[in-house]
Amino acid sequence: MAENGTNGTNGQGYVGTRTIRPDGVDKVTGRARFGADFNLPGQLIGRVLRSPHPHARIVRIDTSKAEALPGVKAVITRDDFADQSSEFIPAGEMMMNYKDVVRNVMAREKALYEGHAVAAVAATSPHIARKALKLIDVTYEVLPHVIDVVEAMKPGAPVLHDDLFTVGVEPKPDKPSNIAKRIEITLGDVEAGFKKADVVVEREFKTAPVHQGYIEPHAALASVSEDGSTELWCCTQGHFIVRAHCARLLGLDIAKIRVTASEIGGGFGGKTVVYLEPLAIALSRKAKRPVKMVMSREEVFKASGPTSGATVKVKMGATKDGKFVAGFAELKYQAGAFQGSPVQPGVFCAYAPYDMENVKVIGYDVVSNRPKVAAYRAPGAPISEFAVESVVDEIAKKLGLDPIDLRMMNAAREGTKAAYGPKFGPIGLEETLNSIKKTEHWNTPLRKWQGRGVASGFWFNIGGETCASLTINEDGTVSLMAGTPDIGGLRAALTNVVADELGIPYDKVRPIIGDTGSLGFTFLTGGSRSAFSGSMAIVEAAKQIKAELCARACKLWEAKPDQVEFKDGAVRPLGALAEKVKPMTVADFAKVAGKTGGPIGGYGRINAQGAGPSLGTHLVDLEVDPETGRVTILRYTVAQDAGKALHPAYVEGQFQGGAVQGIGWALNEEYVYGADGKLQNAGFLDYRMPVASDVPMIDAILVEVANPKHPYGVRGVGETPIVPPLGAIANAMENATGIRFTELPMSPPKVLKALKERGATAR
C-alpha cells in the first residue's frame, strides 16, 4: 500500500491507496472558499432578529421604523412566507414537516426557543443592519416554558403546540401534549426472556444535548434577479436539498434556483437543513440586490440544531454463562421546538450489535423550548447504545467475564435477526472485537486512577439518489463532477475509483463538486453515503465510457464487439486482430474524439441500494484526577468494518473524528440553561469541545469485511465511529473509579462530586 501523500498505485490500482487529496493545497493555503468567502458587487448584509424569550406568543411586529432607516433595503417577517401544510418528508437524516420548517426559519404564531428568528433585515452595512434590528418593535406575550424532556412530558407542562396529539398510543389522546410520538419494536417475548436470566441489570441514563460543533458557521449569499432567477452560494451538506427546500418555502420553481455548495468547514448532520438560505433569498428578492448572511457562533448555538438530550432506561438479562436473553429499553428524546427527534433510529440501534431473541424498545419523541434538533452523526444511536453498552459492561463485571469475550459471545453476525426486523448480511463486529483484543493497547498495564473501557457500536448507512459525470477532455485527462459536497476527503476517494476504472493516472483526473444546474438530483452528504453511492455512480459512468470506446474501436478497426475489450486503460484487440492493430488508450481516443463521434463522457444516475451496516469497537484508556475531577484520555484505539477503504487515510480520519466528537460528548459538552430558559454557554469558551491538545493520536484499525452489494465492497464509515465512545469512556471511568456514571457529560464538577460522595478510591 502506498504511504500517505504519494500518488502511486499499489500495483493493483489506486483504490486502497493514500493519494494526495485534490483539494488539499487550496485548503492549507487559504485559497479554498468557504461559505462566508463568497461576495458579489453591491451586496447587502443580512441580519436576523431573534426572540429573547424561550416561549412567547408574537402579538405584533412593527417594522416601520426599521424600514425607514436610511440604508435598509428590505425587512422580512412571517408575512413574507406562505404557510405550509402539514406533511412529513425524509430530509437530511431525519423526517421533517414543512409546516414546522417554515415556522423554524421564521417564527409565526409563537417564538418557541430563545434565538428563534422573528424578523430579518438587509442593509448596506453591518452597522445599519444591527441598528435596524433594534428598531423592529415586537410585542410578545411571554408564556411559561419547559426545557427538560421529562418535565415536558408531565401533565400540566406548558404545551408548545395546540395541535400536537401523541401518535402511536391507543386510545388517541383528546388533549394536545408535548409528546409527539410513541414508537415500539418488539422481538420475541421479553418477559419470558427475563425469566431465563441469572443476572439482570437495570439502569437509568441521562445524556445532554450536544452541538455538531462545526468550525464554520452557517453562511449564505443569495442573488435574485428581476425575473426571479436565483443564485445561492452556501455551506451545506446538500445543495440539491437546499434548492428543494428554498423552492418550496418561497414558492419558486426548482429550475429557477441554482445552488452552489461552498467548501464546508464541517457539518456532521447539522448542515442538512436550512436556516439562513430562504431568508437570504427572500431578502434579495425584496431588495433586488445580493444579500449575504453569516451566523455568529452565538447564533449557531442558539438557533441551529444540536442533537437530542435524552433519558434512557435499560434493563438487560443474561444467563450465568453470559448469553443475553432479554433486553428492554425506554428512550425519551428531546426534539427541540418541533417534533422529529432521532428517537426512531435510537430505538432500532439500541440492541443492534447483539444477537438476542427477546428485545423490546419503546421511544418517545418530545418537544420542548429548545432549538429544533438536527441530524448529528448516526442520529440517535450514540444515546441508546451508550446506555446499552454501559449495562453490557456491568453484566460482564457481575459475571466475572472479559468484556470483549462477552460481546463476542453475543455479537451479531451474518444471519443474525436484528431487533428491527431483517437479518444481517456479512458484517464485521466479531472482526473488530478480535482486532481490539489482539492490540498491544488491550494488554498494557494501567496505573492508579487509570481505567480502560471498551464498547461496540452499530449504524445502518444509506445509499440514495446520486449522479456523477465523467468527461474525457481533449488531452485525455478526465473531469469528474460529483453532486455531494466533499466533507471528509470524498474527492480523493472518488478520484481513486475513476483512475482505476479508466486505467489512467490519478493526477490526470480533476474532481469538482458540481452545482445544482450541472447534475441531476443528488441527495446530500449524510447517512455515510457519499463515497458508497458516489463510487457506484462513477462505476456506472465509467461503464458507459468503456462501452463507447469499445464501439468506436470496432468502427476504427472494422472489428466485431467480441474482438475488443477494455482493460488496463485501453481498448485492446483480441485474437488475430491483435496482430493487426495496437491498443488505443483513453488519451488516444481523446485525440480522435471529434472524428469518431464527438466528445466522450459518461453520466451515472442511480438510486444506490445495498448500503451495508458498519460496526465498530472502541478501546480507551483514561486517567481521573481525584483532586479536580478532570479526565484525561491517555490512549484510544478504534477498530471498524469499512467493507473496503477506497482511501484508507480518510476512512481513518472518519474513525478518529468520530472518536474525538464522542469524547467531547462523553466528557464535557452540554447545553446549560438557566431557570429563565435561556442558553448560558453559547460559545466555545463555555461550551467545551475537545481540541487537538486534549486527545492523543487515535489509533485506527481498518477491518474490511466486503459489502457484497458494492462493486468494491464499500460500506459507509462516517457515522459509526461516534457511537461507541460514550459507552467506552463510561466503562473506563467505572474501571478507574469503581463508580458507574450514568449521566453525561462526565465533566469535572460531576466527577469530583461523585468521587467525594462515594469515597471512591483508585482501582
Add this chain to the structure above:
Amino acid sequence: MVLIGNLAQLTGGVAEFQLSATSVKHLFQQLAELHPAIGPHLDEGVAVAIDGQIYQDALFEPIAPDSEVFLLPQIAGGAAPATRR
C-alpha cells in the same frame, strides 16, 4: 411480510402477512388494498428489507417467491419526494 414498529397500527394490529407480490410496487399495492389506511404511508417514509437487504425508494426491486420481507420506517435519509411537486 412483517410490519415493524408502529406500522401495524395502520393495519388494525396485524403485523404479519402472506402476500404473493413479485416486486416492491406489487407488495405496496396488495397491502394498500388490504388495509387502505397504510396506503399513504407507503408512498413516503417506508423502507423495505428483502432477505436482509434494506431498500429505500425502490419500487421495481424484485421479490422472490420465498423472500422474507419487512417494512420499516425509513432508516436515515432517502430522497425528498415531496420537493418534486
